Amino acid sequence: MEQAKTSSRLQRRWNFWGYLFILPNFLGFLLFMLVPIIMALVFSFTNYDVISQMDFVGINNYVGLFTDDQFITSLLNTLWFAVLTVPTGVILALLLAVLFNRQIRGISIFRTFVFIPVITSMVAVSLVWSMLYEDNAGLLNTLLGYVGLGPVHWLTDTNIAMISIAIMSVWKGLGYNMTIFLAGLQGVPGELYEAATIDGATARQKFMKITVPMIAPTTYFVTLMALIGSLQVFDQVWIMTQGGPVDATKTVAMYLYQYGFQFYKMGYACAAAYVLFILVFIVSLIQNISSKKWGDLA
């Protein structure tokens, strides 16, 4: 009895310290995340323009969004970008991780090479790739020229521009995803592979029957993060094409930035942000439900 009391008091005291430690972060979250998120929801039903009195306009902003060709285009572009980057990004990262998941001399050097783009600023990467993609004197077209191909209008063809940005984005995010996969792979017990080897399993079988199911939680995490990231894509588009040519690469994040901070139609921009939020929420939900199935594999 006495014992239990002390321990609960101790527990409470420990809890106090725990709360105290998370307080700075929580306050930051409250002030800079939660409150603005709720305010944005309120703004999305107003004609808020940052400087004058706002009026509630009901769902006008949302109606306006879905009757605006530009918004529909940017929504489709964003989804197209996700389709282009997520599967390729995840699969390539997994293959690289498997390739690099072995103890050979200098392996960390190779891992570092793949990871370097991750720690490089997106602005710098975008500028460099803009030059690589340059139509006439860019490295890629010069190389293609040597083998008698091209020139490809990487960033200036409305059909190709988004693919070019996707290629660059996959390359940039590869190292991050690979590192997470490596961590997942190293958590797979070696005995499983040994047992499978004794049973005469081929490398392919081991990969499909052991590796893939065992790292399913990792795959789930990587896919979800990649998906959310791709739906919010902004920096590289802003720098490389500014959404052009002819809106071919305009994304939702760019659309709402323009309306919020260039045209000062903040209420409208908030509505766009909430459409994006709902989109991210839905895909996360689908992911979450389907992940239970993935879990069964393990």
Place this chain on the structure above:
Amino acid sequence: MKARKLFALVLAGALMVSSFAACGNSNSSSTASKTESKTESSKAESSSAESTPASTGGEKEKSDAKLNIWVYGWEKASADKIKEDTAAYKEETGVEVTVTPIASDSYSTKIQATIAGGNNPDLAFVDAGVQSTQLAAKGKLLGLNQFGVEEYKDKFYDSVWDTMVYKDDVYGLRITSNNLALFYNKELFEKAGLEEPKDWTWDDLREAAKKLTDPDNGIFGLDLPVYDKKGGYTWNWLPFLWQNGGELLNEDRTEAVFNSPEGVEALKFWKTMVQEDKSVPLQAAPTGVNRFTSGITAMVIDGPWNLNPFLSDPNFKDKFGVAPLPKQKTQATVVGGEGVVAFSNTKYPQEAYDYLVHLTCSDFVHTFWENWITIPPQPAEKDFYADDETYGKYLQVFSDQMEYSRTRPFTPSWPQIEDTLGIDLQGYMFNKTDDAQASLDKAVEDVNKILAEEDK
């Protein structure tokens, strides 16, 4: 145990403090001008206090108004000059002006944010027309007609004056102006056996661009911002529309009218050069300026702000010249630049107006022309740079163009119009179907939609 607790407490405290410090910072930089300007003013006070201790005591008749002004902090020299000048200004008038230089790409967003917080400065430099019209429409700017600002109208070019007019009032005065002219590469002109551009028409421009184009060496005759979408397309295309006698909006700026035959011709002219003659590079990067200095393009249409980059390139500084834009039915170029506005919530409207006039209409305004390499907005100062060895011959071309320069037809939603129009024009440029009329009709429809929303 105690030591550990103490350590934990200190650590938690430190975390708190640092996180608060972080929010304090982000606050002051994004919204609150108060904290920044206070530190500025305390600095200014401490420096001026030493030099003028006597003057404050003796002259009680003078105004004791305190004004706060935001200025562009692009370079230190002119910001310092303004600060210096405020001391003299105080001695003369008693008005204490605090200068806050803001060096930031998000200058206009900051202004917007401070207005939202009600702690905006009394005066501010702005991108003339673009932001001033928007703020004037929301009633945030001080109308200047009540102070008799009309007396200064003749001092400025009409195009320049018009940028600060919204409905029936004037909302600021201009410190600088600029416009677009034709930069050309002398070396490439010589190689192609061309005379330097003089009294050119569209046909001359087109023919020269064709002659200069050399696909084998990757050289293009002319650069046009065909991929620029931050309103750059519109900004560069407008002079062509005007040169051909077209108009963007009607007189009241309530309706778009550029789907006229003149507009169609102007639209086609660009596309012919780009898609048919292939004398314009279809490249998103590097920028047009870089293409020009590296000799990829022989001509580029751009403003005086490029002179410093061009002249500071030792391999390029002697290779280029500046010519007026070509003419078609008439001569035209588009005018841009900076102005000063006063905000309607200032406590000292009269003093704010007086200081605004002091900055823009006294000789003090020369400071900006000297330091920013822009064009004087005042016809009387047309030859301001004439004797300048470095810039004179180039800037004079821009200055001479001022008399037929025109303002963009600003409305409160101009940034959006510029952007939407740019996308539509660009759409035509890359559209396989070649129906210029249909493209312009759609663009007119889009712009009219934006204009209709303004009245709501």
